[in-house]
Amino acid sequence: MFKNYLKVALRNLWKNRLFSGIGILGLSIAFGVATLLTMDSLHELSYDNFHTNGDRIYQVHITWQTPKGTEVGTSQPTPFAEALAFEVPGVEKITRFLEEEALTIYNEKELGLDAIYVDPDFFEMFSFPILQGTKKNTLVDVSSVVLTKSSATKLFGSESPVGKTVTVLINGKNEPFVVRAVAPDQPENSSIEFDIALPFEKNPEYEETKEHWYAQYHEVYLQLEEQVYAKTFEENSRSFTNLHYEGAVENLKRDGALPNQNGDFLQLGLLPITNKRFVRYNKGYVEISRAKVYVVLGVALLILFIACVNFVNMSIAKSAQRLREIGMRKTLGAEKRQLFFQFWGESLIVFIISLGIGVLLSLFLEDNFQTLFKTGATFDILLTPILIFTTLLLVLLISLIVGGYPALLLSRLTTIQSLKGKLGSSGKNHLRDGLIILQFGIAILLISGTFILNGQIEYMRNKDLGYDKEQVVSFPLNGKKNSYDTVKLLREELKDNQDILAITAADNNLGRGKDGSLSSSVWGFDYKGKSVRTNTLVVDYDYVKTLGLDFKEGRSFDFERENDAYTVIINESMAKELEEHEPLTVQLPAGDSLGYAVIGVVKDYIFQDISKAIEPLTIFLNRESGLTYAYVRVAPSNMADSFLAIQNAYKKIEPNAEFLGSFLDENVDRTFRREKTMAALVTSGSIIAILLSCVGLFAMSMLITNQRIKEIGIRKVIGASVASVTYLLTKDFLKLVLVAFVIATPISWWLANEWLKEYANRVDLSWHFFAVSGVLALLIAVLTISTKTIKSALANPVKSLRTE
Structure with missing residues (x-):
């Protein structure tokens, strides 16, 4: 029996080669895309799951109740970790992290490595294995370091690094360290990345802050004891925060802050390490958002759904050719069950072939997918017994549902209906209409999403940031010379180049440079009886000139004025924070000294992520603090030559350092990586969904025209024109597309509006995003349907009426 089913199924598939090929093509593309997207989603969900004790490891954060609302911070003071472990029960291991x-x-080798300063418990908590050396007590000795395999190879080549001494430049001094161990490079799904691990006591800020609670500059991770729950630990820590932040709490009360639901002004919180990849601190709340994963899986499911719907439609559209076969089988005694398994078997074969082709397609496109979506996901993540079994089971179930509907429909026809070649009523078909509406609703949703995503990216890319991003080159000062000396030498090297207009430096970058770093510093102080918090930036002379900032009032730092070392420049937001009508009269506190005089107010410019609102900023000329990035303003002509001149000058000053220069507009673009990935994903999904929807719509138009072939012939015989017949066959489909537009548009608007809430600077949700999506879907539908309806309208009516 099974052999007969298989033989008949293969024979029918071969007989209808075009239909079978289109069906297999659509399903293969859907399976291939779904495989790649599932691979990416599983990779995202696997972040930090490889740690053995990952269910007990947390990142510590503190929630502050301020007069302006709730704020959340992960930066902690130096004594925090030791005091927390000693005073709050439940901590098994703890480490500071900078x-x-x-x-x-x-x-002779010099490398700028991504360093982490941690405590000895770090390698005990996290499952980063040790290849050479011993894991236990790895960083107990403050003169020891751990290298990763790749950094050890760069420094030592084929030599064994364990026991050898390397020098690390810290606070301008060469500090010797002995390599005690070598760890493998971190896996792709690790949110913690490093090239070298050093003892926390050796970080540049340690000596000055080791006894102070006001300097918050590093993160803290802890591992709870077994049977200790995070909520319980958070509750037990309330007395700890009230004790050590007593002064801060009093200031918050004084400034008018309201306590939280527990009556506290500060609350310690724990973030599971497995959520670190997905955390977002939004308006003072800790939000765990796996939106990207859900979008990826959603697009995969939508594409697979559309392909399955197409298969159903095409199966029914072609079924009329087999009605008499069904009638003859029933006349000869075939049962409904036998007919059902015959048709379902054909569908199952198509699905198995499509799955195989789809998997091969995903393997072929794996490298391109990784490049396009900037993901480290590999096909290996899918090769687990559970996933393979689940996939096969899903294919069986999907084929049963998708292939089972046409099989059930055909097997339930009466013998008379089958022999007459009548599939059923040619009237209203609510299932068919619903499928078309659903297909094009999904397509319109994806098209409008593509336009809005790209519109937001273009908005951010073209927005006036308040500084000149096209003509300024930035690069890290990653050499061993003093940063101020390096900038001075740069000025000397490039002073005769007429295309170099200005040179400066700062302790932070604008946007994200080639080294990938992005950081900020915050300073809090009391001013006239209230707490003030401001972002801080240490710069060299000509910072305002180099970046093309605009002054609202006042002046810039001057080479000729020695006292400018005790002055600051603030932005408009900081001036509003101080609530002073004449900000140039302000003296900001500076410990025991007279304070910092405000000499200038620059117009607000976006110095952080463009998605954030502009915050208060104070710019210092602090010669005691190091600079980390240089900025060079170049003339608009010969920009490529100017870039090369900057590179050569820096290589001359720091011959062993890598030059990582880029224009600021490139830096800004790098901050859009998440948005670009999402745009590429949704755009690709939209194209595939539209193509598959076109196949489905073509199948439906073929079904309708086949059912109404005699009606078309009669209408042409009595004088109907080709245009009127085409309109008759097309109008019902176009009505369904319009219904899909009406349903999909508000859903698309709501989803886009929710997504755009993340951005302080965002594009307006104009009607044209949705109107263009609807018009485009309508045009695609017209073109798809016309290929069949015009052909039917042009056909000779004699052929259609000669079938009886």
Whole structure:
């Protein structure tokens, strides 16, 4: 019996080669795309799941109740970790964590490595294995370091690094360290990345802050004891925060802050390490958002759904050719069950072939997918027994549902209906109409999403940031010379180049440079009886000139004025924060000294992520603080030559350092990586969904025209024109597309509006985003339907009426 089913199924598939090929093509594309997107989603969901004790590891954050609302911070003071472990029960292990770049030197080799300063518990908590050396007590000795395999290879080549001494530049001094261990490079799904691990006591801020609770500059991770729950630990820590932040709490009360639901002004919180990849601190709340994963999986499911719907439609559209076969089988005694399994078997074969082709397609496109979507996901993540079994089971179930409907429909026809070649009523078909509306609703949703995503990216890319991003080159000062000396030498090297207009430096970058870093510093102080918080930036001379900032009032730092070392420049937001009508009269506090005099107010410019609102900023000329990035303003002509001149000058000053220069507009574009990935994903999904929807619509138009072929012939015989017949066959489909537009538009608007709430600077949700999506879907539908309806309208009516 099974052999007969298989033989008949293969024979029918071969007989209808075009239909079978289109069906297999659509399903293969859908399975291939779904495989790639599922691969990416599983990779995202696997972040930090490889840690053995990951269910007990947390990142510590503190929620503050301020007069302006709730704020959340992950930066902690130096004594925090030790005091927390000692005073609050339940801590098994704890480590401080600070990430900075460190110039590492061995013989003649100099490398700017991504360094982390951590405590000895770090390698005990996190499952980063040790390849060479011993894991236990790895960083107990403050002169020891751990290298990753790739950094060890760069420094030592094929030599064994364990026991050898490297030099790390810290606070301008060369500090010797002994390599105690070598760890493998972190896996792709790790949110913690580093090239070298150093003892926390050696970080540049440690000595000055080790006894102070006001300097918050690093993160803290802890591992709870077994049977200790995060909520319980958070409750037990209330007395700890009230004790150590007593002064801060009093200031918050004084400034008019309202306590939280527990009556506290500060609350310690724990974020599971497995949520670190998805955390978002939005308006003072800790939000765990896996939106990207859900969007990816959603697009995969929508594409697979559309392909399955197409298969149903095409199966029914072609079924009329087999009605007499069904009638003859029933006349000869075939049962409904036998007919059902015959047709379902054909569908199952198509699905199995499509799955195989889809998997091969995903393997072929794997490298391109990784490049396009900037993901480290690989096909290996799918090769687990559970996933393979689940996939096969899903294919069986989907084929049963998708292939089972046409099979059930055909097997339930009476013998008379089958022999007459009548599939059923040619009247209203609510299932068919619903499928068309659903298909094009999905397509319109994806098209409008594509327009809005790209519109937001273009808005951010073209927005006036308040500084000149096209003519300014930035690069990290990653050499071993003093940063101020490096900038001075740069000025000397480039002073005769007429295309170099200005040179400066700062302790932070604008946008995200080639080194990938992005950081900020915050300073809090009391001013006239209230707390003030401001972002801080240490710069060199000509910072305002180099970036093309505009002054609202006052002046810039002057080379000729020695006292400018005790002055600051603020932005408009900081001036509003101070609530002073004449900000140039303000003296900001500075410990025991007279304070910092405000000499200028610059117009607000976007110095952080463009998605954030502009915050208060104070710019210092602090010669005691190091600079990390240089900025060079170039003339608009010969920009490529100017870039090369800057590179050559820096290589001359720091011959062993890597030049990582880029224009600020490139830096800004790098901050859009998430948006670009989402735009590429939704755009690709829209194209595939539209193509598959066109196949489905073509199948439906073929079904309708086949059912109304005699009606068309009669209308032409009595004088109907080709245009009127085409309109008759097309109008019902176009009405359904319009219904899909009406349903999809408000859903699309709501989803886009919710997504855009993340951005302080966002594009307006104009009607044209949705109107263009609807018009485009309508045009695609017209073109798709016309290929069949015009052909039917042009056909000779004699052929259609000669079938009886």
